[in-house]
Amino acid sequence: MNLIDPRTLLLVANLFGMLCALVLWVQAKSFPADIEGLADWAKAVILIGCASGLTSMRGIFSDAIAIVTASGMLLLGQLLLIIGLQRFSGRKTTWRPPLDWIGAVLLLMLWLTYGSHSYQGRLFIMSLAHIGFSAVGAYFAWHAAPKGFGSRFLCMFFLLGVVVATWRIATLPITAIETDDIFDHNPVQQIYLGMFSLGALGLSIGFILLANERLRLELEFMATRDPLTGALNRRAFFSRAEIEWARGMRAHRPLAAISSDIDFFKKVNDKHGHHIGDLVIKDYTHRATRMLRLPDILARFGGEEFVILLPDTGMAEAKQVAERIRYEIENQRDKNLPPYTVSFGVSIAQGDAGQMASVEALLAKADAALYRAKQRGRNRVET
Numbered sequence: 001m002n003l004i005d006p007r008t009l010l011l012v013a014n015l016f017g018m019l020c021a022l023v024l025w026v027q028a029k030s031f032p033a034d035i036e037g038l039a040d041w042a043k044a045v046i047l048i049g050c051a052s053g054l055t056s057m058r059g060i061f062s063d064a065i066a067i068v069t070a071s072g073m074l075l076l077g078q079l080l081l082i083i084g085l086q087r088f089s090g091r092k093t094t095w096r097p098p099l100d101w102i103g104a105v106l107l108l109m110l111w112l113t114y115g116s117h118s119y120q121g122r123l124f125i126m127s128l129a130h131i132g133f134s135a136v137g138a139y140f141a142w143h144a145a146p147k148g149f150g151s152r153f154l155c156m157f158f159l160l161g162v163v164v165a166t167w168r169i170a171t172l173p174i175t176a177i178e179t180d181d182i183f184d185h186n187p188v189q190q191i192y193l194g195m196f197s198l199g200a201l202g203l204s205i206g207f208i209l210l211a212n213e214r215l216r217l218e219l220e221f222m223a224t225r226d227p228l229t230g231a232l233n234r235r236a237f238f239s240r241a242e243i244e245w246a247r248g249m250r251a252h253r254p255l256a257a258i259s260s261d262i263d264f265f266k267k268v269n270d271k272h273g274h275h276i277g278d279l280v281i282k283d284y285t286h287r288a289t290r291m292l293r294l295p296d297i298l299a300r301f302g303g304e305e306f307v308i309l310l311p312d313t314g315m316a317e318a319k320q321v322a323e324r325i326r327y328e329i330e331n332q333r334d335k336n337l338p339p340y341t342v343s344f345g346v347s348i349a350q351g352d353a354g355q356m357a358s359v360e361a362l363l364a365k366a367d368a369a370l371y372r373a374k375q376r377g378r379n380r381v382e383t
């Protein structure tokens, strides 16, 4: 029975696989350096493609090439998929036990080819190795960030690899005809080959999707966040603040803004160096953020200057928040950082139309209050 010519299917799937390798290669060259693993995947897909190509040359090339070398390339390709995923996830790469196992499998393959001439034995061993790699791949794909469609798609194709190889082992006894031909006309073998070829293609597409999702998140982060602290930048702050402003006005709810500035920050830099200055800025961001509620927005406007927006918050409460942060910064010191203090200026819009014209006007009032706090000795809250 001939469902579809297996050689044709293998050839077409490999061709698409090579195109995916090209895409992965271009991505590896053009994506930010911290998105790792793409080059490993490109190499892996090429290795797996070449292994399938050699396999399809059974009878033309010697068994040492068409069986043993092809199996070695296939296993190395599968290992590279895992290595690529480990790099992508920022994990330590594990070459060593897997390379030893691959060596052991190849010795066994040599014996099954030239010693016992067991086609079924070779299928069994290779399916077993495939189950192992696919299961590990599914684990890493599931845990890869971002946990979006790409990670799930990739995980599904690895799991499909586990299922297909398990099914192939389970059907070995009922297809136990010693044909010694990978392209035998047994439908189980044809489905296995087809699923295997499409599986490699699906994995490549999954990894491309995953890497693209990571890139999109990184670009989004770069466009909206301050790189030093991870706090919102000025542009992102205003787009969020406009929404809160409109919401507050419509519901007649107050909206508070707190401007803050680290005191004598120039001295911190001069005395302890720019690196410690950076750590102080990060420390302030981290600790102030921890003391805010979920709808509150903290943004770094540049240097040591920060703005906090508190939706649905009146003057007394906003002043309390600023005072709490000021007190915490002054009294709960990180022993590895120099002591520092922060000044605050608080302003609110009551939520009544006509009372204050815009977010900019609200911030200007908070800045004026901050200026007074600096004038009146720093390390204080003014309204």
Ligand SMILES: Nc1nc2c(ncn2[C@@H]2O[C@H](COP(=O)(O)OP(=O)(O)OP(=O)(O)O)[C@@H](O)[C@H]2O)c(=O)[nH]1
Pocket (backbone or CB within 6 Å): 228, 261, 262, 263, 264, 265, 266, 267, 269, 273, 274, 275, 276, 277, 278, 281, 302, 303, 304, 374, 378
């Ligand atoms: N380490 C570090 N320093 C920065 C950064 N951005 C700005 N600065 C420094 O922050 C200092 C701000 O100094 P000033 O504006 O004079 O204010 P100040 O010394 O904090 O004095 P007051 O605000 O009046 O209390 C400058 O020396 C800047 O070089 C940054 O990202 N990292």
